[in-house]
Amino acid sequence: MNARPLLNRRLDGLGTTIFAEMSALATATGAINLGQGFPDTDGPEEVREAAVRALRDGRGNQYPPGPGVPELRRAIADHQRRFYGLAFDPDTEVLVTAGATEAIAAAMLALLEPGDEVIAFEPFYDSYAACIAMAGARRVPLTLRAPSFRPDLDELRSKITPRTRLLLLNTPHNPTGTVLTDEEQRAIAALAVEHDLLVVTDEVYEHLVFDGAAHTPIAALPGMRERTVSISSAGKTFSFTGWKVGWVTADAPLVAAVRTAKQYLTYVSSGPFQYAVAEALRLPDAYFESFRADLQRRRDLLADGLRAAGFEVYRPQGTYFVTTDITPFGEKDAYAFCRALPERCGVVAIPNSVFYDDPDAGRSQVRFTFCKQDDVLHEAATRLRGLAARPS
DSSP states (O other): OOOSOSSOGGGTTTOSOHHHHHHHHHHHHTOEEOSSOOOSSOOOHHHHHHHHHHHHTTSSSSOOOTTOOHHHHHHHHHHHHHHHOOOOOTTTSEEEESHHHHHHHHHHHHHOOTTOEEEEEESOOHHHHHHHHHTTOEEEEEEOOTTTOOOOHHHHHHHOOTTEEEEEEESSOTTTOOOOOHHHHHHHHHHHHHTTOEEEEEOTTTTOBOTTOOOOOGGGSTTTGGGEEEEEESHHHHTOGGGOOEEEEOOHHHHHHHHHHHTTTTSSOOHHHHHHHHHHTTSOHHHHHHHHHHHHHHHHHHHHHHHHHTOEEEOOSBSSEEEEEOGGGTOOOHHHHHHHHHHHHSEEOEEGGGGOSSGGGGTTEEEEEOOSOHHHHHHHHHHHTTGGGSOO
């Protein structure tokens, strides 16, 4: 056989995702899985019934339209106007994708040339690195550092070069839970305009913000609509992560570019679920408010339990996740800690070091998810309290 390596060198070092590895470990050991961010209960009954109704009525059982079913594209446009005052044409400025992950991949493939540079917040969701690599571009990390995990805007400016093509933002931010302030976003927008940069923003946790924080799309700021690709999805907001319904909203030329790449990835997906998500996006404000309040309560439940167990806890402003530090246990290597954790106390978590280009920057950080039922979080906290008394 040809001696040339089978894996494209652009993907060197990526391998199996940490989520697959740790979820397999949870299954093998029977541990409580607080690693991967999926709820252990389904979303609203009326949304599930809408999916069943679509199946029975024969809507979406065959290939849906490439840009997405019209009902969902209209609902997405209405959602952007309702919550953020942004007006998008559902026919030319909205694109439905197979979750946010495909939207990010399609955006990177469509908008980047080999050799372009992409500045992204570090730690970053692992698919960012893969998508940038597949596009032949180079990622340039802007590290968010504990304990505040705020972006250093002077450092951001210093990282912009003539090769910089795009800023890849994520707010609310996974895994740190940081929500960009209006001041931070305005400063980032000013840099994008000054240097004529594109912006791709991952906003899948847009409705999961806590303690009075508010999510504002950067596309709403002056000079940003024509250069921003906004990405979100239904999975996190409605607790149907397996449906894989995401979307892009942007100026028509940007959507056309992303659609060109997207059509050669999945082409279409999630037919009946698109109709259900269209109904979900029109749920009353009370749904979004109660969902946010319930997640904030679960955040506090787990954060308090982790602190009682001996972790240093960085309380997040949004998302499904709490980042912690393991140095109070005399530990330094989060990856080794997480590999041993299921056997030590029957809990699975994710080492943040895998989300950094420089693993030392997050060497001792561990991420736990709180989108689980109360009894699961209580049991996990109880098990973790035994850590300090056990040898590593």
